[in-house]
Amino acid sequence: MAYDKFNVLESSAVPLPIENIDTDQIIPARFLKATERIGFGDNLFRDWRYNSKNLPKKDFVLNNNTYSGKILVGGKNFGSGSSREHAAWAIYDYGFRCVVSSFFADIFRNNCLNIGVLPVQVSAKFLENIFNEIYKNPDTIIKVDLEKQIIKIIGNQMFESFEINEYKKGNMLNGYDDIDYLMNIKNSIEEFAKKTPL
């Protein structure tokens, strides 16, 4: 589906320095029963956020008013496990527009790009730097410039460039949609289908 354009994002960030955060933690399977894309943000990190009595767990970062913003910063191998796009929806619906980590699982990264959440992969050292700066000053602003492919910590002026496939970058900058692209080559797809061996 088409989504909002993404160009420059300047925001404070929410730190989650845990590795291998899997999509079952981002959104547990029992919340995948909707037939529409609504309300997933309420259940983002459900079992880390709420106890068995549905009361907020005080020690979880989303329940801590000190930290807020449109950028989620997670530990290495973020989004591993299930292909559920609901994980990316939950992150978007909660209000995040960018996830920063030193490593992303493949399917999760694709899902993010497909719905307009920018996954920014940085070096382990830069990630540590971001965490340190946020803990020092929770209002630290992180600037993510998609056009220039630069992520910068405004407080200490440290920055790093990040990779993104040119095509996907164009889609995000312009709010273009993959299916529109494919619909325009439908004739060649149908021709191709006639020649496939299976």
Next chain:
Amino acid sequence: MGNTLFDKVWDCHVVHRINNGPDVLFIDRHLVHEVTSPVAFLGLKNRRAKVLFPDKTFATADHNTPTKNQHLPVKDPLSANQLKALEENSKLHGISYWGLGHKKNGIVHVIGPEYGITQPGATIVCGDSHTSTHGAFGAIAFGIGTSEVEMVLSTQCIMQPKPKKMRININGKLNKGVTPKDVALFIISKLTTSGATGYFVEYSGNVFKEMSMEGRMTVCNLSIEMGARGGMIEPDKKTFDYLKNREYSPKGENWKKAMRYWLKLKSDKNAIFDKELDFDGNTIEPMITYGTNPGMGMSISNGIPKTINQNSEAKTYNKSLEYMNFNEGESMLGKKIDFVFLGSCTNGRIEDFRAFTEIVKGKKKSPNVTAWLVPGSHKVEEAIKEEGLLSILEEAGFELREPGCSACLAMNDDKIPAGKYAVSTSNRNFEGRQGPGSRTLLASPLVAAAAAITGHVTDPRTLY
């Protein structure tokens, strides 16, 4: 430079190449289930688009279906609503739908091969990460998100950059009590859950050659657990014999034509892989996991490894052991078990039920263990009955449930209660995966059977 098996299948499916962008890849088979499809169908509706090739699309209900009393209406209104949506969407778009109660119903990755929908050299996708299962037939098969499900429904194509290629060679002879599940858990424990991210894996060596098709499916199924997009195995006589005369397998002249293509599906001798790894099959023991990701596995007779030094990793590691209520260095043998789950797209096939039955035959289920035995499909269920396994299982105090994903992801009522331990033949031991607060130990059907009999973690080799 020669081509890999993966190159050969990928390259002949590229419809269009985008400069500095992904390839537009044609998809031969699209498998659809109730949980990741409704929003995709809604997207089609909003675009006023149709399913481009309904005959290349197959729908089943498996993720949230009950495994008891499937003849009754589904109690949970949200699950019932998803099932209804898939039924209606399938009807509207002319897609075959094998819903609850249909004799072909079962877990999407179990029925695909059973009916010959899965074929060598095909590109297969599904909104489920364990789609990698179908790679056992020499297909390129991988999981996709819902936006991509909509893309495939409407255009039969997907846009993906071509992944890098990895080959994992395992030669040698597997020891007694070592199953394909152990081989996979062994590989993942070596590579970690992100060791193959960005790669498509080919499994090679005599260990995989000698495996049954069911075993190969178990191995390929778990490829995603080391981060790989998928895994595949060169098709051979076993593959072709398995597929011959299945409902959707090509017949007559078409079979011959398909065989001409299939016989070419092997990596050239001079093919280059971006990464190549070798392991010795003789050294693999029955495996079990002790933590909260599938990479945290070890030989069943070992102790839990000591904390890794690095700061950030130690934090995650300790969080994981705390969740499991285990300590470094501890042995898993003798740990009390509350639940045993045999099933899932990883280990819900007939061979898995044979292995389980082999251990429990003539013994009695521990009264402290609740065991859920869930066949992967009605076809598996039938085979369990026909082969006489059911009576042996019942004699030992077990009952058979009806097919579905069940406790693998606990979307239905099959939930492991908080704090309880389950030895599970499924694929993920993530926190809360089998129910909020549940604690999962992943293992083979043999280890699951041994735990079901003794009530604690037991080396199955002591029970033969």
